[in-house]
Amino acid sequence: MKVKLKAGFIGFGRMGLTHFSILNNHPQVDVCAICDQSSTMLDVLKKYLKIRVYSDYKTMLSSEKLDFVIVSTPTDSHAEIIKAAIDQNLHIFSEKPFSLSTEEGEGIVAYLDGKPLVNQVGYVNRFNEVFMEVKGLLQAGLIGEVKCFSSEMYGATVLKDAKSNWRSKKNMGGGCMYEMASHCIDLAVYLFGKPDRVAGSIMQSIYSSDVEDLVSSTLIYNNGYNGTIHVNWSDAAYRKPTNIVKIFGAKGKIVADKHAYKVYLREAAPAHDLFEGWNTRYITDFAESVRFYVRGNEFTRQLDSFVECIKQKKPETIANFAEALKTDMVMEEITLDAERSLTYDPVPAQKEGTRSSSLLRRFLK
Amino acid sequence: MLDNVIFGDNQFFGINHMSEEKADALAERFRTLEAITDVIDIAYDSGIRAFMLNTNARAKEICDHLRRNPSRYKDLVLYPSMPYAHKYATIVAEKGIFGAINEVILTDSSAGDILGMVGKGSRILFEKDILKMMQLLVDMEMKTFRDLNVKVIFLQNIVTDLLLGFGIKDIFAGFAEYVNKKYGVEAGFNTMNLPKLVGFLHECGVEDPIVCSSINKAGYFMNPDIESYEKTVREKRFRPIAMSVLASGAVRPKDAIDYVCNDLGIKSVVFGASSRQHIMETKKLIDNCC
Numbered sequence: 001m002k003v004k005l006k007a008g009f010i011g012f013g014r015m016g017l018t019h020f021s022i023l024n025n026h027p028q029v030d031v032c033a034i035c036d037q038s039s040t041m042l043d044v045l046k047k048y049l050k051i052r053v054y055s056d057y058k059t060m061l062s063s064e065k066l067d068f069v070i071v072s073t074p075t076d077s078h079a080e081i082i083k084a085a086i087d088q089n090l091h092i093f094s095e096k097p098f099s100l101s102t103e104e105g106e107g108i109v110a111y112l113d114g115k116p117l118v119n120q121v122g123y124v125n126r127f128n129e130v131f132m133e134v135k136g137l138l139q140a141g142l143i144g145e146v147k148c149f150s151s152e153m154y155g156a157t158v159l160k161d162a163k164s165n166w167r168s169k170k171n172m173g174g175g176c177m178y179e180m181a182s183h184c185i186d187l188a189v190y191l192f193g194k195p196d197r198v199a200g201s202i203m204q205s206i207y208s209s210d211v212e213d214l215v216s217s218t219l220i221y222n223n224g225y226n227g228t229i230h231v232n233w234s235d236a237a238y239r240k241p242t243n244i245v246k247i248f249g250a251k252g253k254i255v256a257d258k259h260a261y262k263v264y265l266r267e268a269a270p271a272h273d274l275f276e277g278w279n280t281r282y283i284t285d286f287a288e289s290v291r292f293y294v295r296g297n298e299f300t301r302q303l304d305s306f307v308e309c310i311k312q313k314k315p316e317t318i319a320n321f322a323e324a325l326k327t328d329m330v331m332e333e334i335t336l337d338a339e340r341s342l343t344y345d346p347v348p349a350q351k352e353g354t355r356s357s358s359l360l361r362r363f364l365k
Numbered sequence: 366m367l368d369n370v371i372f373g374d375n376q377f378f379g380i381n382h383m384s385e386e387k388a389d390a391l392a393e394r395f396r397t398l399e400a401i402t403d404v405i406d407i408a409y410d411s412g413i414r415a416f417m418l419n420t421n422a423r424a425k426e427i428c429d430h431l432r433r434n435p436s437r438y439k440d441l442v443l444y445p446s447m448p449y450a451h452k453y454a455t456i457v458a459e460k461g462i463f464g465a466i467n468e469v470i471l472t473d474s475s476a477g478d479i480l481g482m483v484g485k486g487s488r489i490l491f492e493k494d495i496l497k498m499m500q501l502l503v504d505m506e507m508k509t510f511r512d513l514n515v516k517v518i519f520l521q522n523i524v525t526d527l528l529l530g531f532g533i534k535d536i537f538a539g540f541a542e543y544v545n546k547k548y549g550v551e552a553g554f555n556t557m558n559l560p561k562l563v564g565f566l567h568e569c570g571v572e573d574p575i576v577c578s579s580i581n582k583a584g585y586f587m588n589p590d591i592e593s594y595e596k597t598v599r600e601k602r603f604r605p606i607a608m609s610v611l612a613s614g615a616v617r618p619k620d621a622i623d624y625v626c627n628d629l630g631i632k633s634v635v636f637g638a639s640s641r642q643h644i645m646e647t648k649k650l651i652d653n654c655c
Contacts, residue, residue: 021530025561040463044495048533239378239392242385257385284585284615293557293588294526 004030005310008066008090010057010081011073012036012045015095015122019070021294022303029307035060057081061088068118068310071095075173079104083111091118091310093303097182098324100173102332105325112321118309120302120316121324123186125243125258127298127305129287134245134256135191142269143249149192149227153184155241157233161209168211175211177203177331180241181231185334186327187243188219188227194326195219195227201337206234217334259283367517367575367604368415369655370648371444372408373637377401378421381613394639398426406437407641411648414440417577417635419521420506421449428509444635446519446555447506496539503543517575518544522555529562534569541571551575553606557586560593563601573602577635579609582616582624598629606633618650626654 007029009016016036023029034045035054042053054060061069061084068091071081075097085092086108098121099105112119125131138146157180162168168175188195199218206213213234219227233241247254252265260282268276290300302319309316375381379392395401401423405416418424424445431438503518520540528536541552553575556562566574579586580594586609587594598605607625611618625631634651638644 017527021527024530024532038463048495048535049531239380239388259385282613282615284583284612287585289584289586289588289590291589292526292530292561293586294530295523 002028004028005067005307006065007031008060008064008069009034009036010060010069010071011095012038012041013072016070016072018295018299019072019093019303022292022300023070023307025292026304026307028311032066033060033064058084061085061090066090068092068306075100075178076171079108082108086111086115086117089115089117091306093120093122093306094321094324095122096186096324096327097121097173097178097331098321098328100178102325102329105321105328109321109325116313116315118306118316119321120306120309120319121321122302123183123190123319123324123327124296124298124302125183125187126190126319127301128258129283129297130256130258130261131187131190131243131245133281133286134247134254134261137254137263137272138191138247138249140272142252142263142272142274143247143254143265144251146192146225146247146249148225149188149245149247151184151188151191151227151229152244153180153231153233153241154235154238154244155180155233156236156238157241158207158213159234159236161207168208170211175208176213176231176233177215177335180233181215181229181334182327182331183241184229184231184243185330186324187245188229189323189326189330191245191247192219192221192225192227194330196222198330198333198337201334201341203335203338206232208234215334217337219330367606367633368442369633370413370651371415371417371606371633371635372405372413372644373417373608373635374419374424376637376639377404377427378419378423391639398423398430401427402430404639404644408644408648409438409441411645412652413644413648415442415444415516417444417446417519418510419449420445420447420509424449425509428513431513442514442516443510444517444519444553445506445510445515446521446553448502448521448524495533496535499536499540500543500547503540504547507548515548515550517551517553518548519553519555519575519577522557525554525556525562526558529556529558529565532565534565537566538569538571541569541574553577558588559605560589560597563597563603566603567601573604575604575606577606577608579612580605580607580625580629580631581610581612582621583612585609585612585615595629598631604633605629605631606635607631608635610634610636618647622647622650622654626651631655 005028007023009020009031012034020031024031031051033052033054035057036042037055039055042055045051046053069085071078071092071094073081078094079099082092082094099108197220199220201217202214203212204214214232216228216230219229243257245256251267252263255262260280263274263279265274265276265279268274287297290297291304292300294300305318306316376391377395379388381388381391418427431441544550544552554562554566555577557579559576559578563574563576584591610621610625622634625634632655634655636647638647
């Protein structure tokens with residue numbers, strides 16, 4: 001008889017709920033315990049799920065004999081929790097972003113110290129069928145050498161100043177950079193690798209008083225190509241968060257979102273069944289079903305991949321801590337670059353209609 | 366008896382699973398209520414009597430229009446689907462799950478009245494009684510459809526599938542029982558995981574459940590796979606309603622309807638369309654097959 005992997009959940013908000021729903025009926029997983037700070041949540045879970053609940057993760061880690069943990073707490077607690085899980089030799093899936101600084105992220109990676117623990121961060125775009133397909137096409141050289149790209153993300157997440165939640169508090173990992181731009185930047189890192197430097201970065205408030213609502217930057221690579229990222233989580237025109245990636249290469253270009261991609265080719269590519277000129281591929285053409293669907297194929301695919309790595313005793317390579325750390329580094333560099341831009345040009349502080357400079361100074365205090 | 370042809374509403378709200386560009390174009394086209402009711406009129410005049418309606422912000426306007434014109438839509442029946450998850454997503458992000466539910470329920474004065482009426486006015490009490498919470502949310506959402514002819518109340522798929530993963534039988538059985546007792550209608554369930562849900566509903570004691578799910582020849586949005594769907598449809602006792610039969614255009618209309626109605630013997634199909642020609646053609650195809 002196959003032995004099921006024993007799982008514990010730390011943090012049970014929106015993402016914790018989603019991950020639980022997906023893993024709770026995984027044939028090779030037994031969810032044993034949940035830890036959360038909301039007593040209401042714990043009472044409900046205890047009443048309806050007959051599951052062991054904890055308000056302190058350390059007690060859970062020492063009381064339960066677990067194989068892995070799912071960490072879905074605010075980002076500022078990741079480092080402490082992940083290190084405690086490493087101490088218990090547990091495999092770890094952590095929500096994104098990985099950590100609040102390069103130093104903290106490097107500290108976690110160093111703490112792993114070569115232990116054979118599967119580690120993964122919830123950069124779910126890396127498991128989206130369209131973006132996986134686009135990466136494959138780039139690797140196959142379909143559009144030739146990449147010259148430039150843009151990675152954009154928009155959503156209507158913040159349409160007023162919300163002060164009550166951790167997502168609107170910078171020191172807890174809130175703000176557009178950590179919450180939304182991290183996905184957009186990670187997509188660039190996934191497709192093109194970590195840029196060698198960033199320039200012209202802007203972090204600007206639209207509605208929020210304590211965090212930025214807009215992030216933009218130029219990513220520069222020593223191999224000659226460059227990209228831009230542009231993220232706005234205060235854009236009411238979008239019904240749900242939307243990624244748009246445009247990639248220009250010597251032989252053509254690719255425009256992709258989560259549901260479809262278009263390829264323009266200067267010459268036909270029969271091996272890929274693509275014609276000269278424009279070609280559109282919808283997700284219906286190549287989507288593969290998942291074991292159990294909650295909110296999107298990619299959410300199931302990322303967790304099933306994590307479980308499979310543990311079962312197969314093989315390292316996770318798609319969205320592991322080291323990969324996620326690259327994204328953390330870029331976020332930190334953009335933040336510092338945005339600060340430098342302001343020091344260099346003090347004029348924006350005087351302009352009406354933008355609070356970017358004073359806000360940034362407050363973030364960076 | 367479920368209707369053979371049910372008119373869907375995704376197109377009115379800028380939803381297209383295949384293309385964000387097309388979704389934006391739809392949102393623009395259906396900016397006004399008139400643009401929506403024109404299409405509803407075409408569907409109604411083509412003989413379609415059943416309309417599925419998600420409880421989003423536009424549903425209220427549409428229902429107001431239906432109430433203002435009772436003779437025009439004399440035989441129209443509604444299949445509401447609730448809750449509209451995107452409506453809650455932002456509040457959940459800001460206040461957490463229970464904070465959001467509290468806010469939604471407590472800012473709604475009539476739901477507050479219901480709370481008073483049932484004599485369970487304690488905020489703490491209903492926070493921990495998710496069945497009570499579910500009932501209050503249903504009542505709140507159902508106000509949109511007051512005085513209209515409702516046939517089946519659906520639990521929307523994001524919520525159905527999230528709860529299916531949790532495997533809490535009380536909620537599914539409780540929902541079915543509540544809508545039947547309070548509104549005298551049947552419960553329906555939207556899902557992306559049909560085989561699993563049907564089995565689970567049977568375990569919950571919901572016999573012969575109404576389940577609406579993507580069913581198409583392309584296998585699109587059919588989890589875990591098309592074979593499990595076909596087996597479930599053939600072997601399990603439930604009333605299927607097929608949606609996304611065209612797989613957002615991936616299957617030719619005739620083949621699509623032929624597969625669903627003839628190969629699988631499904632009697633009810635929900636489809637959404639925006640043009641007169643498309644509505645008439647699809648209706649005719651379903652009438653000929655189902």
